[in-house]
Amino acid sequence: RVQLAVFTRDLRVADNPMLAQAATAERVVPLFVQDPAITGGRFSNPSRQHLLNAGLADLDHSLRGIGGALVVRRGDPITEIVRLAERVDAEAVHIAADVSSHAQHREQRLAAALAGHRRGLVVHEAVTTVQPAGSITPSGSDHFAVFTPYLRRWLQQPRRDPLPPPRAIRLPDGLPSGRVPSGQQARGWTGGETAARQRVEDWFTDGLDDYHDRHDDLAGDATSKLSPSLHFGFVSPLELVTRAQRHAGPGPEAFVRQLAWRDFHHQVLAARPQAAWQDYRPRGDHWIDDDAAFRAWQAGLTGYPLVDAGMRQLTKSGWMHNRARMIVASFLTKTLYLDWRLGAQHFLDQLVDGDLANNNLNWQWVAGTGNDTRPNRVLNPLRQAKRFDADADYVRRWLPELAAIDDPTMAHQPWLLPAADRRTLRYPEPIIDLTVGRDRFAHGRG
């Protein structure tokens, strides 16, 4: 009796219900299919590819420790899964549920293809999210459009307990082993469950308790940085929530709330897969076409230090602080009034944690075409600077041009410096007046 355990974005042995159940079979084949539609398309970038490869190498290592090994194939996942299922005469295939249109379509095609070969498909929920997408709904709709009532229900909904890794698995005899890619680092990030677990341990001993007070401090770097690991499933979100809830206090509570945001966006995308690239709630925007402004934004050369610091952090490290993501996204969509899709695609091209649900629905949230209940609010970078980078340390860290300016007000508003000092800075004047931007946004709609 053989079963296939097909890994997707759940590259871990701990708390993986998909693997746990497949492993109860007499023989199991752990499989990962590199899908060129994902790795070669607009959803991938070289850093995420490195992290994925490192994750596969680490998974293979862990599986070998319990008697298995990872089989890696490349091609259309349906063709590859069915081919292997035929070859080892698998009675069933296990896979985790996921939310994008690509994943939902893959699941439907797989179900049809396996049924044609009289082989079962078992789809596992609550693997990539804490609560299954679609399991929490308001009356009269298939998903929650507003976060707060969703959170209330999400916190009350019963959950399964985290699962330990399987003790042992047995491969079928004579299984050809696929070449597992070798693990690599990307821009200082390490992929894989083993590294993620270390990060989790550090976070629980040395970050969680202060999270509430410090998570919005741009220079403080006081967030978990678990986002790439959550994207690839190196760590289980359900396990994080279960563990965090054993600690009392505002820190753990705030952290759990952020993981609920992640589930929230996933359940929106599951119900509205087209919202990845289409306005969730169209407002009739007439976005502006301004390539020069877009390029200045990408390069971190808008002349607004806080915006530019965020964009430089993105280019240099493949990651950006959440507060900075909101500020640069608001600046692009509401001050420059450029289409949110441009920003979302640029983020996916750069981020190590690029994730369709989290990225594109957060972009829509900030642009005001998504799930924000106050869709027309505009973040003013100067006011944000006072609140979240009062000492200007974040700006000085990411903008070498401004590193020598001691006065925080001047570091955030270098245009206030005497003209002679300004000329030596090699930093641009603001590309737009904030009031002009705000008025244009107010009149551009409808």
Ligand code: FAD
């Ligand atoms: P922590 O503050 O430690 O939070 C823990 C986890 O909670 C995160 O790892 C993440 O999985 C989840 N989380 C936190 N904030 C959010 C949020 N607002 N929405 C959904 N989940 C959240 N997150 C991504 O994982 N991938 C993306 O591509 C992405 N793009 C974004 C684009 C924009 C415009 C904005 C405003 C936010 C985006 N986020 C994205 C959400 C958030 O910025 C990151 O998850 C967070 O900064 C990652 O850092 P961390 O792991 O240290 O977060």
